[in-house]
Amino acid sequence: MSTTDEALARGGDAPTAHASTVWVEEVSWVDRLPRWASMTMIFVAFVGIWELTCRSGLVSPIILPTPARTGQELITVGTNLLTGSYMLAPLAVTLTEVFYGFLLATALGFTLGVIVGETTFGERAVMPYLVALDTMPKVAFAPLFIAWLGFGVESKVALATFIATFPIIVGTAAGLHAADENARMLFKTMGATRWQTLIKMKLPTGLPHFFTGLKIGAVGVMAGAITGEFLGGGKGFGELIRVASTNLDTARVFALIIYLSILGLALFMGVSWAQRRFVFWQKSSTIAEPT
Amino acid sequence: MNDVTTTVGPVAQRARPVYVLRGVTKTFPRRNVQALESVDLTLTEGSFSSVIGASGCGKSTLLKIMAGLVPPTAGSVVLEGAPVVGPRKDIGMMFQQATLFPWRTVVENIVLPIEIRDGRAAARAAHGHARELLEMAGLNGFEQVYPGELSGGMAQRAAICRMLICEPSVLLLDEPFSALDELTRDFMNMELQRICTSRNATAFLVTHSIQEAVILSDRVYVMSPRPGRFVEQVDVDLPRPRTLDMMTTPRFGALVDRIRARLDKGAFL
Secondary structure, rough: HHHHHHHHOOOOOOOOOOOOOOOOOOOOHHHHHHHHHHHHHHHHHEEEHHHHHHHHHHOOOOOOOHHHHHHHHHHHHHHHHHHOOOOOHHHHHHHHHHHHHHHHHHHHHHHHHHHHHHHHHHHHHHHHHHHHHHOOOOOOOOHHHHHHHOOOOOHHHHHHHHHHHHHHHHHHHHHHHOOOHHHHHHHHHHOOOHHHHHHHHHHHEEEEEEEEHHHHHHHHHHHHHHHHHHHHHHHHHHHHHHHHHHOOHHHHHHHOOOOOOOOHHHHHHHHHHHHHHHHHOOOOOOOOOOO | OOOOOOOOOHHHHOEEEEEEEEEEEEEOOOOOOEEEEEEEEEEEEEEEEEEEOOOOOOOHHHHHHHHHOOOOOOOEOOOOOOOOOOOOEEEEEEEEOOOOOOOOHHHHHHHHHHHHOOOHHHHHHHHHHHHHHHHHHOOOOOOOOOOOHHOOOHHHHHHHHHHOOOOOOOOEEEEOHHHHHHHHHHHHHHHHHHHHHHOOOEEEEEOOHHHHHHHOEEEEEEEEEOOEEEEEEEOOOOOOOOOOOHHHHHHHHHHHHHHHHHHHHHHHO
């Protein structure tokens, strides 16, 4: 230490021999905020702009209700749901559609995904048709489903399933391809059968991809159920939205949409939770991270 | 350079042949590549042999053929008197990557080959044996840990245990420690020697490190590419057990130089 100092002192061209080299990397204060604070900030800014837009008088209150009106409606709808009033039954209907749609999409998507991902035949012959089917505007099938299955829950389940299945197929198939050459070779040296390789290696390896598919599917299933209700009537939450918007009650529409999005978020978080539970070896931090 | 003998040593002559390859040839007609041309190889019981060569000289293909993972185009591979026509229980294999499965604990990973061959009950029954192997590999107390918590060297130790769980008579090692840092690699090589000696295992190592090949082997085969064939075999007469200190001896240097010269001539054309 002292020798270094002496050396620095002797070398006269060093301007300050004892200058500190401690320095701090600059991180913007925005990035240092805790998550809740930054999220609140965005929320406040959003509501502020909304409020200002309403007050400016540029937009008719029929088209855009004030934040306060929307808040009131949120409370009204919330009380209605909590006290088991007339909105609860439509919510139950939509929940049923989402539940069965998601269940069917998961079962169908997983099965087709394994066929497409595991067999060469599936990959060559089945996959092109699935891709073709996926590129079609799926909502356009809604009238067909209504014609085939009627105005009840079934046609909505069908549309929800139809929309949600494809990402689950892709997730499953991608997962089955995720195992690396080493793992395949290792299983080969152990004399594993195709079934053993699938069950003990490929499927667990592919679980993260499968869950990514499930998350995208969870979003699709909500969209499918509500679209089905818009186009095919019935007694679901979508019908409440349709009625409210016909009555030009936009605040009510906003409130209903917010409750629906809470429902969607709950489904998404449920899948995320299951992923953390079943893919325990993978450390993922944020809720939206799809891997 | 002349003091390096290439004659077959007395030890190799006495021991029983375990692995016998005759005229093993492999061509990939679609790519019009001759990967291996008439390879003859005899591994005797308890011996340690290495094959060294540049990338793409066919040494990994040779190992896969020996392991029964890939069929040869011509020639025969015989292990313990029986031809190798598929994966076998008496062959233990290890790769550059440990390839432990993160959803299984270390001990579950180690008994995986038993689970595949004989089912879950047999795998559970082998837990005791797995524990013994872990102790031997210096992984005491890591039975119930998930592989994500192991370092690279520890993961390879676990992979060694998995290779040994079925009591293989030969070990095929495909650059097992080349992904590790040099300090760990040297140490692991000495561990490997200890394990092989204690079990009298017949080992065959694929590597592209000359030092590693010389310090571990009784015999080093130098391979040249296109078509892959042995261009030289060098018997290593350093005494056993080998130590890392031997890497500084003139004898070691002479052997390394000899192999390097051979590689320079044939391998990179």
